[in-house]
Amino acid sequence: RKTAFNADDIRALKGQRPIVSLTAYTTPMAGLMDAHCDFVLVGDSVGMVLHGLPSTLGVTMDMMVMHGAAVARGLNRAMMVIDMPFGSYEESPAQAFRNAARLMAETNAAAVKLEGGVEMAPTIQFLTRRGIPVMAHIGLTPQSVNTLGGYKVQGRAEAAKPLIADARAVADAGAFAVVLEKVPASLADQVTEIVPIPTIGIGASVGCDGQILVVDDMLGFFTAFKPKFVKRYADLGPAAEAAIADYAAEVRARRFPGAEHIFADQTPAPKE
Ligand code: KIV
Ligand code: NA
Secondary structure, three states: OOOOOOHHHHHHOOOOOOEEEEEOOOHHHHHHHOOOOOEEEEOOOHHHHOOOOOOOOOOOHHHHHHHHHHHHOOOOOOEEEEEOOOOOOOOOHHHHHHHHHHHHHHHOOOEEEEEEOHHHHHHHHHHHOOOOOEEEEEEOOHHHHHHHOOOOOOOOHHHHHHHHHHHHHHHHOOOOEEEEEOOOHHHHHHHHHHOOOOEEEEOOOOOOOEEEEOHHHHOOOOOOOOOOOOOOOOOHHHHHHHHHHHHHHHHHOOOOOOHHHOOOOOOOOOOO
16 A cells, blocks of 8 residues: 655655654554554554553564554555564564564555664664665663663663764664654754654654654553653543443443334335
């Protein structure tokens, strides 16, 4: 499927106007955001928000393929980017290529996203030189939660320099954009000025070239916890629970189904 936006278009938006993006995991949700987002990310956050996993570490290639194919069916305009799950790319550039190629072939994604900076630069270069556009992801990289010691702000104080080095490395390696997650706003602004590719912020800065949020967070479906950087634009989780409670009460009271929801034994005779 050919969408209106591709990696070059996203890159070219730097300095022009803010880039809008959200995550999606299903066809109907992708359909709702297609007209409003420049790109849609099939994030490995799917493991936490839809599958009840405690982190993104348990997300598999098969899960990404299934959700990616579903999202693609909902998009006509927005570009689709898909996350490479933990364990599918870190071993070697060749392993990364094999799995990225499978994600693209089986889901129609136009690009992959992977986590890591300087250490992933050779892999980013390997993929981009072989036809796979790569979005990088630096700062807080949730697949590394066990070595980062938790979901902490990254790049504060003396950690700013290595983060800038990560941004430069992924841009030099050919990434078409870079996600900056949970870094100080001033550092995000600095990185945005330094690198020639768009920065996509999440818990970063209003000065980034674009923004992304996890859709279940911003709609209020995922309520297990709320990171500071999440803005709830709606409270659909509580609204859904209220509807379910109404249904349960009506079934117990034999008020549902009503006359308008049931069928007569005979088709009514046509009226004159
Ligand atoms: O998996 C995800 O949702 C992400 C975004 C938060 C950038 O990687
Ligand atoms: Na992710």
